[in-house]
Every structure is written in C-alpha cells, then in structure tokens.
Amino acid sequence: MSNLILHEYAQSGNCYKIRLTAAHLGIPIERREYDIMAGETRSPAFLSGVNANGRIPVLQVGDDYLPESSAACFYLADGSALIPADRFDRADMLRWMFWEQYNHEPNVATLRFWYGWVGEENLTEAQRLLLPVKREAGEAALTLMDEHLARTPFFAGGRFSLADIALYAYTHVADGGGFDLHHYPAVQAWLDRVATLPGHIAITD
C-alpha cells in the first residue's frame, strides 16, 4: 500500500482519525495541508482534482481519491485487527462509526468549530438558534457513550477497533465545544485507555 497522500487540515478530528489509524497500523502517509479557513478546499483545482464535495480529509491512493474519514480508515485497516473478524461485531463497529457521523460529529465537532474557529460573534442567526439544540444533542451523545462504556471497555466486539478511533477523535477535544467531560466518567476512563495503547499518537503529532 504505497503512494498514500492525506489531503487534510491537521486540527480536524476527521483528519486525525486517518492519521491515528495509520499510526496503529504502522503505515506511512504523506501529508498535504490545506487552510480551510482561507477556502483552499473550495478552489476549482481542489473541487475538480481532489474532492467535488469541497471537504477534507481525502485519502489519495495512487491516482484515486477517497473522501470521508471513516471510509479512508476502513481502507487502511481492511484485513487488520482494527476491524473485528466476527460478522456481527464488524457491522456493530460500522454502526458506531455511522452513529458518530450522524449524532456526534454534527454536534460535538460543530460546536468546537463554531466556538474555536468561526467565533460566536460571527454565527448566523440560524446557527445561534441551534446552539442549545446542538448542546443538548451533543450531551445526549456523550451520555449514550458513557452508558455503553460502563458495560464494555471498547465500542464494538469488546476490543479496540476503528469505532474507538472514530469516536476518540472529537470526544477527546470536546471541551473545545464547551462540553465538560467530567460528567462522563466511563468516557474519561475509555479516553485514557485509548491514549495509552501502543501506537497511539496525539492530534498535534
């Protein structure tokens, strides 16, 4: 698996997921940084050459381009121990990865982005009205994780998998969105468990 280039914005949790997966697998990846705040992923060259959806991350595999962080993680980990060998567990891993993109990321990650990058004073009227909606949905997501992790050490199949990587990325920086992780002790214990695994790297690495 050579010729891997990650088109990314390093501080994005979605991009970090791919780097963290590659680190656990010992796969080297070339990194190419884009300034999303300057619109570099909306340029005609990016839209026609890398991703018509105008978003990072995109994993380039030779001449082919793979958008969507969870799909890129699956590509890298396909056939490895990061994907459960059991059929139900494998689907259950995907269940948490889809849940992360639908119920977690649009709330926890979006509030981190709004507060930390856009700035509260620059939000649109609709975004301002959504602040309490996303706050409540983000807290519900963290509560659901906490209840699940009180019963099992990792999200799917009882062992570390891509589901943990996908959920670690934005959960461990949720304070940037104003979420207080002290309310979720099982989540905190799981964050520690993931961060001390061999092969782990930080989002800033």
Add this chain to the structure above:
Amino acid sequence: MSNLILHEYAQSGNCYKIRLTAAHLGIPIERREYDIMAGETRSPAFLSGVNANGRIPVLQVGDDYLPESSAACFYLADGSALIPADRFDRADMLRWMFWEQYNHEPNVATLRFWYGWVGEENLTEAQRLLLPVKREAGEAALTLMDEHLARTPFFAGGRFSLADIALYAYTHVADGGGFDLHHYPAVQAWLDRVATLPGHIAITD
C-alpha cells in the same frame, strides 16, 4: 442467518434500505412497526430494550440489536456481491454510504419529513431559518450525484452495491422534500436503472 427482526417505521427511507438489501439477497425478515409520530421509539421499553438512541431502524439478530441503517445493510450483505470484492471499491462504497448520512439524508430526507410529517406550520424558528440552508445543501448533494452518475452507471466499482441502495432510498422520494429531480438527468436514469434490477422492491411493498 435466521431470527431477523426489523424494528421500523415503513415509510422511513432508512428502514427501506434494509428491506431493499434483504430483498436483493433473498433474505426473509420479520417486520415490527413503530409509530414514530406517537413517540413509540422513545418509550422506556424501546430505549432500554431496542435502541438507547431512540431511533429506527434497528435490525435484531437473535438477541442482539444493530441500529444504523447502513450498518444493518452491511451485516446482511457481508460476503455477497452487494459489497465489492476489491479493497478500494469496498472503501469507496462505504464512502458514498457515509456521505449519504452526512450530506444527503440530513437535507433531502429531513425536508421530506418536515414538509410531509411535521408540517411547515409546526416548524420551530431555527428549523424555519434552516429551510433555505437545507434546500441549498440538498440541491448540492443531488448535483454531486448527477455529475458522478454522468460518468459511471453505479456509485462504486462500476456495479450495483449497497452504496446505490443507500442513496436510492431517499433520492427516489426527494420530491416529497420539494426537490425537482428533472434537474438531474443522470440521477433520473440511475433511479430507473436501480428500479428495474431483478429483486427490486418498492418502498411501499
């Protein structure tokens, strides 16, 4: 693969995805209907016994529960021709399934639900302000699909896969959300292609 029960609301495109996958594979599934408008998926029994996330669909496999439509489709199709054998194509199929849940469903399906179930007069202020945002994002999603389908007959690997099932479900009823599919000729041709495949069933079946 016996003892399959689909906990669902039949008109939901997410539930239809699972029925359509099962139909193509010839897998019988028992169906159990919940009235989401009456809050039947938020009852204590549902939350503790079926899905703590309070959502349908959930595929029950024996005594285990699998939420998230795309994960359930993957479980059913694992090892079949509905999932590409090639590693990149398999990840690319998942790419479109993740994209559907992040960029398509929250816009195309949500507007269908708001107009057809909630009623425009019952929307909150934030939802009302989001109408043009979701309209534009839904049209962008359909445009991206149209450009892709102008180059390839199916979404991933050049042949029918779960990516097509995932995207067919809400696209073919997008008019319910006020989207005019006549603007997307390649999408229309693909809808016809999918609907005439052997094994196809309608959302009303």
